[in-house]
Amino acid sequence: MSRSRTRGKAQARETVPGNPRTSPADLLVQAFLALFGRRFRTLLTMVGISVGLAAALATLGITASAAGAVSDQFDALKATRVTVKYPSEAVAGVRPRPDGGDSRRVRELNGVRSAGLVSRAGEQPAVSRLPGGEANDLPEGTVMAAQPEALLAMSAELTRGRWFDTGHEARRERVALIDTAAAARLTVDGGAANSxxxxxxxxxxxxxxFRAPTGDTNLTGSVVVPYWxxxxxxxxxxxxxxxxxxxxxLGAADQVGEEAPFALAPGAPDKLVALVPPDPRSLRQGVESQTRALFLGLAAVSLGVGALGVSNTAYVSVLERRSEIGLRRALGASRRxxxxxxxxxxGLVGLAGGVVGTVLGVQITAVTCLAKNWLVVLDPVLTAAGPLVGLVVGLAAGLYPALAAARILPAETLRAGV
Structure with a gap:
């Protein structure tokens, strides 16, 4: 008797139409139809997530590419230059301005391409084309005494005329080389020995x-005389x-920076100060972290605005579809x-926005890098994670509207005729 009563209750629960189960496929179809029925609103909502995600991916790609380009440029111009400073007064046999023999010892070190001595005028000289003429407002330190090898070590490029050599140094000839900027101010057009x-x-x-390398303020606009x-x-x-x-x-600067003081002053190497460029990897990390932190903050704001747009649109949709939700609940649809x-x-809106944003981010990165002649650097893991991030943002943004829709009572909507 008890078994037949239990079996009857189970059959009754199975045949009651008040709690039908909705399959995930049905939910997916209904969600797609609901979004397709409001195409324009769905498109505008998707744009918010697309812009935020595109900004985030473009930021990561551009900063990584820029850091690589800066590091490469630093390698070419700065990472191969070592400067050794002499003391201001003679100490332990080390003079403030040594003779040219010190350069020969340094050039014999492994990894050294060129080396030369430089000394700058510590006052503002009067430089002109005519005796007693105006100084043309050339700044302090315009005149420097240098060995020819020092100009090569500073990557100066001869445009007209010729370099002075050891013969001019030995004969103590009053000759000079001038930078293109100084030649323009002094109206030295020919740049030959006639001037x-x-x-x-x-x-x-x-x-x-000669032409000073780009960014070298010490050599730009200068007048160079022999080191004597x-x-x-x-x-x-x-x-x-x-x-x-x-x-x-490239790569020998650290070693040369350690050996140069011993070659220049074997008895007192600690009296010399060797300035070695920092590690390009540290420079790359610094540029990348600082620029990435700034722009990722802006990208996060954009992505947050897009998530708020999804949440607001979904909540408005819940209010507009109260009658639909009440009818479905009356027909037995569960809160879940x-x-x-x-x-x-x-989630579908976020996923679509993630796909579009990923494509836009990759395109923006590629166009920017090609315009700057940079190597395009993109992390495939981050690129593949773009649609997933959009999906997560969409789901998180739609959580509150979904809970609000689940709390709607069918009796209230049907009674109110909403």
Whole structure:
């Protein structure tokens, strides 16, 4: 008797139409039809997530590409240059302005391409085309005494004329080389030996015109005389302590920076200061982390605005579809099914926005890098995760509207005739 009563209750529960089960496939179809029926609203909602995700991916790709480009440029211009500074006063046998023999010892070190001594005038000289002429407002430190190898180590490029050589140094000839910027201000057009400039009233024959490397403010606009002038001061100038400029092979700067003081001053290497460029990897990480932190903050704001747009649109949709939700609940749809449909709708919007945003982010990165002649650097893991991020954002944004839809009572909507 008890078994037949239990079996009858089970059959009754199975045949009651008040709690039908809705399959995931049905929920997916209903969510897709609901979104397709409001195509324009769905498109605008998707744009918010697309813009935020595109900004995030473009930020990651562009900053990584820019960091690589900066690091490569640093390798080419800075990572191979070592500067050794001499003391301001003679100490332990080390003079502020040594003779040229020190350069030969440094050039013999492994990894050294070129090296030369440089000393700058510590006052503002009067440089002009005519004796006693105006100084043309050339700044302090315009005149420097240097060995020819020092100009090569500083990557100066000869445009007209020729370099001075050891012969000019040995004969103590008053010759000079000028930068293109100084040549323009002094109206030295030919840049050949026929041109003459005057430094504090003392004449120097111009042998050639060179171009300073981009970004080198110390060499731009300068007048370079042979290194012997730093010790004899033919124009009455006071020169600063010398510096040894060394150009090394890529990757040899650290080693040369350690060995150069011993080659220059074996008895007192600690009296010299070797300036070695920082590791390009540290520079890359610094540029990448700082720029990425800034732009990722902006991208997060954009993505947050897009998520709020999805949430707001989904909640408005719940209010507009109260009658539909009440009817479905009256026909037996469970709270879970109603909430699941709205979550799926928000998730589909987020997924579509993630796909579009990923494509846009990749395209923006590629176009920017090609315009700047950078190597395109994209992390395939982050690129593949773009649609997944959009899906998660969409689901999170639609959670509250889905819960609000699940709490709607069918009796209230039907009674109110909403």
């Amino acid at each position: 003459v400039i005057h430094v504090n009233g003392v004449s120097f024959s111009v042998l050639g015109v 002038a730093a010790s004899q001061d033919p124009a009455g100038l006071s020169f600063t302590p010398a510096e040894m400029i060394i150009r090394t092979d 099914a109603v909430a699941g449909q709205f979550c799926i709708e928000s």
